[in-house]
Amino acid sequence: MKSCTIFAVQADGANIMTIEGLAKDGELHPIQQGFWEKHGLQCGFCTPGMIMSAAQLLQRYPKPTEEQIRHQLDGNLCRCTGYHNIVKAIQYAAEKMPAK
Ligand code: FES
Secondary structure, eight states: OOGGGSOGGGGTTOOOOOGGGTOBTTBOOHHHHHHHHTTOOSSOSSHHHHHHHHHHHHHHOSSOOHHHHHHHGGGSOOSSSOSHHHHHHHHHHHHHSOOO
């Protein structure tokens, strides 16, 4: 959910995960690590949205296809990277995350 499309009161009682909540005990989440390893960001403006969108995708589809990744990201705009490395970062995370 994009924070600009919902009133705070509509989230009353819901669990809210932000990018700050992904890392645990000082260890980057695999998606964050993927963005680091695969150079998935430049200015970083779009990165929180990209990572949270990827987290939601990987919850639904632990091993997404490239097409599924690109479809998931089509509402997130990046002015810097051209998306190629962002897709590679999410594929990296899918490989590193344990299957549920
Ligand atoms: Fe700059 Fe995406 S890294 S807008």
